[in-house]
Amino acid sequence: MAENVIQSLSKDFVHCDICREPYNEPKMLPCLHSFCIQCLEQWARNTHARPLSCPTCRRTVDLPSTGVNGLPNIFFLVSLMERLEEAKQISKQDKYCNCNICRNKIGTMFCVDCKMHICQDCKGTHNQLTRSNDHPMIPSENLSDESYLQEVISTQTPYCKVHKEEKVYCYYTQCSQLACQKCATVVHQGHQSLQ
Numbered sequence: 001m002a003e004n005v006i007q008s009l010s011k012d013f014v015h016c017d018i019c020r021e022p023y024n025e026p027k028m029l030p031c032l033h034s035f036c037i038q039c040l041e042q043w044a045r046n047t048h049a050r051p052l053s054c055p056t057c058r059r060t061v062d063l064p065s066t067g068v069n070g071l072p073n074i075f076f077l078v079s080l081m082e083r084l085e086e087a088k089q090i091s092k093q094d095k096y097c098n099c100n101i102c103r104n105k106i107g108t109m110f111c112v113d114c115k116m117h118i119c120q121d122c123k124g125t126h127n128q129l130t131r132s133n134d135h136p137m138i139p140s141e142n143l144s145d146e147s148y149l150q151e152v153i154s155t156q157t158p159y160c161k162v163h164k165e166e167k168v169y170c171y172y173t174q175c176s177q178l179a180c181q182k183c184a185t186v187v188h189q190g191h192q193s194l195q
Contacts, residue, residue, distance in 0.1 A: 023036055031059040108139065
């Protein structure tokens with residue numbers, strides 16, 4: 001999921017419209033379009049036009065006496081690019097974390113309910129426990145596939161809002177509520193239900 005957002009931000013906000021590469025020393029024109037300093041210098045040399053026109057909107061730009069170098073730097077874009085790079089590294093780490101049970105091996109599986117990375121050796125133990133034997137497990141490499149995750153999560157039984165560790169087991173038509181077995185016994189005794 002995060003990987004898709006990172007890719008979208010990288011593609012839409014931190015690439016120069018001239019070279020189509022990540023910005024290198026971005027400069028901003030008065031029309032608020034941004035370009036690499038080298039790309040603007042090359043654009044100015046190639047067009048020989050005075051005043052210069054913006055490569056994106058064609059608005060005329062009077063360059064300062066110092067040329068392209070005199071245009072304002074965009075520290076925000078540089079900072080954004082640094083943050084996106086950090087996020088990419090974290091996303092890669094999240095995909096292949098150490099097992100949250102043994103902490104020795106790479107967690108190749110992810111338990112959707114426990115929110116834990118689990119290695120192949122510990123998966124058997126996790127699946128043998130009564131509280132976790134029905135938890136959905138997905139390959140860690142699929143954590144960045146948003147549509148896959150939505151499909152997995154949409155097929156899961158929700159948890160009770162009162163007893164967070166209990167899965168919902170029926171719907172009470174009288175009070176329009178989902179409930180676990182504990183709630184059914186205590187709160188909804190005698191109510192009509194659908195399982």
